[in-house]
Amino acid sequence: MAAFAIELAVAAAFGCAAEPIARAVARWPRGVRIVFPALFVLPYVAVSISQHTLSWKWFALYAGLPAVVAWLLDRAAAADAEQRGNWRDAIILLALGVAVDLRWFESAWPAGLRALNELLLVDVGLYGFLAVRRLQGTGFDFCPHWERKASGGEPGDPKTNAAKSGDDKTHDWNSGDGKTHDWKIGLRELLFLTPPVLILGLALGFIHPHRSFLARNLAGVGGAALRWIGIFFFTAVPEELFFRAWVQNLLERRLGHRAALGIASVVFGLSHFNKRSAHFNWRYVLLATIAGIFYGRAWREQRRVPASAITHTCVDWIWSIWF
Numbered sequence: 001m002a003a004f005a006i007e008l009a010v011a012a013a014f015g016c017a018a019e020p021i022a023r024a025v026a027r028w029p030r031g032v033r034i035v036f037p038a039l040f041v042l043p044y045v046a047v048s049i050s051q052h053t054l055s056w057k058w059f060a061l062y063a064g065l066p067a068v069v070a071w072l073l074d075r076a077a078a079a080d081a082e083q084r085g086n087w088r089d090a091i092i093l094l095a096l097g098v099a100v101d102l103r104w105f106e107s108a109w110p111a112g113l114r115a116l117n118e119l120l121l122v123d124v125g126l127y128g129f130l131a132v133r134r135l136q137g138t139g140f141d142f143c144p145h146w147e148r149k150a151s152g153g154e155p156g157d158p159k160t161n162a163a164k165s166g167d168d169k170t171h172d173w174n175s176g177d178g179k180t181h182d183w184k185i186g187l188r189e190l191l192f193l194t195p196p197v198l199i200l201g202l203a204l205g206f207i208h209p210h211r212s213f214l215a216r217n218l219a220g221v222g223g224a225a226l227r228w229i230g231i232f233f234f235t236a237v238p239e240e241l242f243f244r245a246w247v248q249n250l251l252e253r254r255l256g257h258r259a260a261l262g263i264a265s266v267v268f269g270l271s272h273f274n275k276r277s278a279h280f281n282w283r284y285v286l287l288a289t290i291a292g293i294f295y296g297r298a299w300r301e302q303r304r305v306p307a308s309a310i311t312h313t314c315v316d317w318i319w320s321i322w323f
Contacts, residue, residue, distance in 0.1 A: 003043035003116055010040075010123040015142035018130045025131040034074060037066030037127050043120060044108065051110045058108040066124045073133040083135060085250040092128065093246055096121055101271050115234065122238050129246060138245035139304035185301045186310025193294040193315065197287055206283040207323040228317045236312035237305065243268045243292065244299035244308050257300065265292030291315055 013021060025033055041063040048054040069092055076088040099105055100121060106114040129135045201207035243264055251260035269289025273280050291312075299308035 003046045007119040014126040034070045038063040040066045069128040073128040084253045182307040185307040189294040189298040189311045232313040236309040240308045261296045268292035
């Protein structure tokens with residue numbers, strides 16, 4: 001519980017105050033800024049000591065990896081002030097993504113506590129990209145924003161430097177009427193997504209309708225609500241942070257909206273190749289790719305992770321209950 005509280009507190013702090021944290025970190029000496037995230041090893045230490053499984057190999061990994069990520073992103077920030085994407089960004093995203101997808105580090109944790117590994121890696125990415133790299137336009141913001149007025153963009157947005165050429169590469173990051181909110185966007189994309197995915201999923205035999213436990217027991221409503229919350233915070237938010245706030249965000253800066261959306265969606269689909277199957281699960285890849293397009297649209301509307309996470313959560317929640 002202590003380890004979980006530490007890891008969750010880091011993510012929550014960035015979700016509520018990323019910019020103040022980034023300003024504070026920027027005032028630190030460069031060496032401190034790079035070495036500080038080695039403290040992220042503490043949750044692993046707490047769990048492994050309590051379970052008598054402490055390994056110096058894993059200790060070195062969890063202390064060294066955050067510092068390496070911070071160092072690379074500090075160099076990326078210096079080399080790529082316009083935030084158009086740097087090879088160091090790609091290396092870090094590839095390493096973090098593959099490590100989670102192939103479960104490289106999960107054996108370091110006792111059975112039943114391996115989700116702490118993913119949350120720890122989320123914290124590493126948040127510190128690196130938001131506090132050190134200071135990547136703009138991620139939308140990892142969980143403060144209430146029921147209405148957002150259209151403006152010139154976030155402070156430091158590359159949008160303010162983009163030429164209005166009228167083509168797909170223009171960074172028009174505040175599209176829409178400026179008065180929509182996360183729930184409206186998220187549920188709208190769910191509405192658009194449901195028919196094609198439902199029809200294709202049934203046609204491919206990937207999903208199979210079954211009677212919901214809600215139909216049998218009204219007491220299941222509370223359980224369903226808790227399941228939605230759990231999916232939102234521990235599945236949808238981390239995945240949307242990675243694929244939309246980092247991958248799609250950086251791709252947009254070089255390739256434009258449509259190409260970035262397509263590539264990020266394909267990568268998202270491919271990340272499901274080994275889910276629910278011992279072999280390459282092409283049906284899951286195909287459906288996840290289609291879903292990724294709508295998740296990406298939800299994020300892109302006002303560049304907010306909560307919006308795409310709502311769409312993502314609803315899809316997984318509906319699937320878990322009715323299919």
